[in-house]
Amino acid sequence: MNMKYTNKKYGFSFEIPGGWTEEPKLIAWFRRLNGINVSIDSKENDANFNVLCGDGIEPEMLDPNNRDRALIQFAQQRDCEITNTGNYGDELGGEENTVRAVYRYPQQCSEKSIVKISSYHNGVEYNLTFGGDLKKYKKDLETITNSFRFAGK
Numbered sequence: 001m002n003m004k005y006t007n008k009k010y011g012f013s014f015e016i017p018g019g020w021t022e023e024p025k026l027i028a029w030f031r032r033l034n035g036i037n038v039s040i041d042s043k044e045n046d047a048n049f050n051v052l053c054g055d056g057i058e059p060e061m062l063d064p065n066n067r068d069r070a071l072i073q074f075a076q077q078r079d080c081e082i083t084n085t086g087n088y089g090d091e092l093g094g095e096e097n098t099v100r101a102v103y104r105y106p107q108q109c110s111e112k113s114i115v116k117i118s119s120y121h122n123g124v125e126y127n128l129t130f131g132g133d134l135k136k137y138k139k140d141l142e143t144i145t146n147s148f149r150f151a152g153k
Helices: 025-036 065-075 134-147
Strands: 003-007 013-014 036-041 047-054 081-086 098-104 112-119 122-134
Touching: 003 036, 013 134, 065 081, 065 098, 065 112, 112 134, 122 134
Parallel strands: none
Antiparallel strands: 003 013, 036 047, 047 122, 081 098, 098 112, 112 122
16 A cells, blocks of 8 residues: 655655655665655665755756756766666656656666656755666556655646
């Protein structure tokens, strides 16, 4: 059974797939390091999804083309195999200013994929990250991203 996660500070919500759990201890640690607002793990602890929000976006990053290039550069700097980028107009919660990148760390684990989604909405950048076996957890990731909503949308 899915549960709903709601973040009132940044005004977003999404469904947590059945079997996934929020990691409050990890969140406290992540918040101190880099501001992650929510982190959930699969039942088997072999996949993770988190959301990082912030309003300090650089003006040039308002353009989805520049954010897409930044996601590609991030992956290239880590010797990742990029399998998909772009998807302009691929909305997140009704927001069109959204880009996605899918890549793998082939030197670490051939089955693990990283999906990064960057959306800019009402002055806030939302960075969503999934890490895990995309074949195994594709439906769960779709549950999260398809149910993602911004307050007022």
